[in-house]
Amino acid sequence: MSKKTTSKDKPSAKNAEASLNSGATAPINAKLSKKEKIEIYRKLVRIRRFEERTLRSYQQGKIAGFLHLYIGQEAIAVGTTSLMGPDDHVITAYRDHGHALGVGMSMNECMAELQGKYTGCSKGKGGSMHFFAPDKNYWGGHGIVGGQTPLGAGLAFALKHEGKKGCCMCFMGDGAVNQGAVHESLNIAGLWGLPVIYIIENNQYSMGTSLARSSASTLLAKRAEGYDIAWEQVNGHSLYDVRAKTWEAMERAHNECLPTVIEMATYRHRGHSVSDNEKYRDKAEIEEYKRTSDPVILFQNTLLEEKTLTEELIKTINTEAREEAENAVQFADQSPFPPEEELQRDVYWEEDNPEHKTSQGKIFFND
Amino acid sequence: MPLITYRQAINDALAEELTRDEKVIVMGEEVAEYDGAYKVTEGLLKKFGPKRIIDTPISEAGFIGLGIGASMLGIRPVMELMFWSFSYVAFDQIVNNAANVRFMSGGLINCPIVIRGPANGGTGVGATHSHTPENILATTPGLKVICPSTAYDVKGLMKSAIRDNDPVYVMENTLLYGEQGEVPEEEYTIPLGKADIKREGSDVSIIAHGRCVQTALLAAELLETEDGIDAEVLDLRSIRPLDEEAILETVRKTNRVVLVEENKPFCGTDAQIAYMIQDKAFDHLDAPIKRVSSIDAPQVYSIPLEKIQIPDAERIRKAVLEICPRSV
Numbered sequence: 215m216s217k218k219t220t221s222k223d224k225p226s227a228k229n230a231e232a233s234l235n236s237g238a239t240a241p242i243n244a245k246l247s248k249k250e251k252i253e254i255y256r257k258l259v260r261i262r263r264f265e266e267r268t269l270r271s272y273q274q275g276k277i278a279g280f281l282h283l284y285i286g287q288e289a290i291a292v293g294t295t296s297l298m299g300p301d302d303h304v305i306t307a308y309r310d311h312g313h314a315l316g317v318g319m320s321m322n323e324c325m326a327e328l329q330g331k332y333t334g335c336s337k338g339k340g341g342s343m344h345f346f347a348p349d350k351n352y353w354g355g356h357g358i359v360g361g362q363t364p365l366g367a368g369l370a371f372a373l374k375h376e377g378k379k380g381c382c383m384c385f386m387g388d389g390a391v392n393q394g395a396v397h398e399s400l401n402i403a404g405l406w407g408l409p410v411i412y413i414i415e416n417n418q419y420s421m422g423t424s425l426a427r428s429s430a431s432t433l434l435a436k437r438a439e440g441y442d443i444a445w446e447q448v449n450g451h452s453l454y455d456v457r458a459k460t461w462e463a464m465e466r467a468h469n470e471c472l473p474t475v476i477e478m479a480t481y482r483h484r485g486h487s488v489s490d491n492e493k494y495r496d497k498a499e500i501e502e503y504k505r506t507s508d509p510v511i512l513f514q515n516t517l518l519e520e521k522t523l524t525e526e527l528i529k530t531i532n533t534e535a536r537e538e539a540e541n542a543v544q545f546a547d548q549s550p551f552p553p554e555e556e557l558q559r560d561v562y563w564e565e566d567n568p569e570h571k572t573s574q575g576k577i578f579f580n581d
Numbered sequence: 582m583p584l585i586t587y588r589q590a591i592n593d594a595l596a597e598e599l600t601r602d603e604k605v606i607v608m609g610e611e612v613a614e615y616d617g618a619y620k621v622t623e624g625l626l627k628k629f630g631p632k633r634i635i636d637t638p639i640s641e642a643g644f645i646g647l648g649i650g651a652s653m654l655g656i657r658p659v660m661e662l663m664f665w666s667f668s669y670v671a672f673d674q675i676v677n678n679a680a681n682v683r684f685m686s687g688g689l690i691n692c693p694i695v696i697r698g699p700a701n702g703g704t705g706v707g708a709t710h711s712h713t714p715e716n717i718l719a720t721t722p723g724l725k726v727i728c729p730s731t732a733y734d735v736k737g738l739m740k741s742a743i744r745d746n747d748p749v750y751v752m753e754n755t756l757l758y759g760e761q762g763e764v765p766e767e768e769y770t771i772p773l774g775k776a777d778i779k780r781e782g783s784d785v786s787i788i789a790h791g792r793c794v795q796t797a798l799l800a801a802e803l804l805e806t807e808d809g810i811d812a813e814v815l816d817l818r819s820i821r822p823l824d825e826e827a828i829l830e831t832v833r834k835t836n837r838v839v840l841v842e843e844n845k846p847f848c849g850t851d852a853q854i855a856y857m858i859q860d861k862a863f864d865h866l867d868a869p870i871k872r873v874s875s876i877d878a879p880q881v882y883s884i885p886l887e888k889i890q891i892p893d894a895e896r897i898r899k900a901v902l903e904i905c906p907r908s909v
């Protein structure tokens with residue numbers, strides 16, 4: 215469709231750089247201990263090494279279907295999940311490996327899930343797009359664009375209903391904001407005052423479509439104004455900035471029971487999924503982001519400057535993460551596939567809990 | 582006849598219809614600049630330009646509904662769904678608006694829209710991406726649904742679908758896109774509602790649609806070589822309209838029927854067909870009608886299990902052997 219011209223520049227890597235680390239002095243960051251910072255860095259590295267390893271496994275044919283890598287966006291999942299208290303929850307879309315490791319899922323269960331193994335987080339039934347760990351307040355992993363956003367409002371509703379001082383962080387992409395369900399959710403969240411934080415991970419592309427070709431207004435968070443919801447734009451390459459702004463939203467949710475929309479500028483270094491020829495963007499653009507805005511390197515440099523990290527420690531953490539990912543592949547390789555009977559398990563609660571069964575009649579229909 | 586892929590056959594059908602009728606447009610996510618998520622629309626933007634080959638935001642309810650609205654004013658939109666699974670976010674438009682507007686207006690309005698895209702499992706994309714909603718859509722009066730299984734069929738049927746004045750929903754299959762078939766260079770169309778015998782046989786009729794036709798053909802070969810059973814394979818091609826006469830004819834010929842579909846069994850397309858056969862050809866049946874469908878559960882991700890979940894040749898063969906005496 216021929217598009218009206220807009221004068222707004224596309225957010226560039228340079229713009230992102232300019233505002234880098236303005237959140238470093240925020241109290242929520244200032245109070246981080248050296249040890250906590252190292253653990254945050256370790257998580258960034260673990261996600262990166264894990265995903266690099268999954269890519270190899272995919273190329274080796276161990277992983278089926280889609281593999282949407284989070285490489286380049288790690289500061290968002292790590293920064294936000296590092297703030298979670300016992301009643302804070304997370305739900306996201308299909309680019310979900312970073313959030314999964316962020317909330318503390320193990321590489322083993324994630325790798326096994328990718329390989330469709332019984333030891334996977336969802337017993338091999340969900341796959342890359344559908345990771346879950348409710349024991350870690352992690353509600354997925356959702357394959358349908360925007361489909362998780364009403365669920366995010368619902369998790370927040372339940373928290374409020376039960377009088378819990380918590381929130382739900384609901385992640386989505388820059389393309390997802392154009393799903394109807396997102397707007398319905400925002401309105402309800404604004405109308406009812408739900409403690410939900412909608413985090414738009416704006417990596418500038420939805421598959422092969424740039425932001426300017428998919429959204430009438432490219433200031434995505436501003437849509438919150440239509441629903442009387444507070445909004446923010448954040449440099450999502452910066453771990454400290456992500457934490458600082460997310461914490462403000464969390465306090466708003468915890469103390470005032472109000473929603474926030476935060477748009478985080480980020481960039482995915484890899485294709486949309488593994489099979490993506492990436493004709494829609496320049497190699498130079500990707501290289502520029504890798505050079506100036508890699509969230510792992512940026513935080514690493516910050517911590518080096520702070521003298522929190524040493525070159526040696528960086529090396530150790532990276533080696534350990536690589537080994538952990540390698541071991542996860544071994545774990546997955548050695549795990550069995552789910553047995554055939556698993557096909558019709560986990561479909562109905564009642565069938566899986568026959569001692570509590572009250573319904574009668576036939577429920578499965580193959581014969 | 583030249584051999585071309587199923588994907589190319591759709592592409593050719595679209596290009597020919599775009600050339601023939603300037604009211605035809607193509608719209609969907611990634612159909613233009615990206616050449617289609619599955620490259621079905623490759624090259625169309627270059628050939629027909631951005632006025633007619635249109636990328637949309639990820640707003641299925643919005644753009645599908647828009648296509649329905651535009652069709653009411655005489656545009657002939659061919660809408661791509663990246664997967665039919667995504668039709669569920671546009672359900673109101675697809676089943677409520679498209680199906681009802683003609684009836685509710687007392688015939689004043691019609692809705693010549695085509696919605697097409699893949700609807701299949703078998704590739705490990707999991708429960709949210711593997712729906713086969715031909716039965717769900719065919720339950721709605723006002724809609725037409727087709728499930729072509731070969732390059733030849735998809736081309737001829739797609740052209741008819743685009744020329745049709747009613748909403749026609751075309752279910753393709755990502756596992757068929759790369760399959761080759763003979764397609765003539767001269768123009769042809771295949772009417773909706775015409776089934777096709779893909780293999781003649783006399784002992785049993787295997788009736789299928791979509792990729793299950795290919796699976797049924799494999800089963801028929803196995804039955805011939807392993808069991809000495811001569812199976813006929815009838816490809817429905819179109820679910821609604823449905824070629825009842827072709828179904829009844831093959832039943833009268835073989836007196837035994839196995840119905841195969843990738844859908845889940847409850848109220849699947851084949852349930853309707855089984856009802857119709859017992860109603861209209863009861864006296865011609867020498868055995869109960871058998872069905873082979875996907876195992877009744879959400880689509881599983883794990884590949885070895887998904888292989889078990891969707892019908893394969895061995896499962897079809899087993900169903901045939903339950904109702905057919907072996908002759909070797």
Ligand SMILES: Cc1ncc(C[n+]2csc(CCOP(=O)(O)OP(=O)(O)O)c2C)c(N)n1
Nearest residue numbers: 309357358359387388389390419420421667
């Ligand atoms: C309703 C729906 N439509 C289309 C798709 C196919 N699809 C999957 S991801 C995607 C792009 C989403 O982009 P964005 O929201 O920016 O997230 P990102 O991939 O950049 O993380 C599309 C079109 C889908 N999964 N669900």
Ligand SMILES: [Mg+2]
Nearest residue numbers: 387388419420
């Ligand atoms: Mg995006």
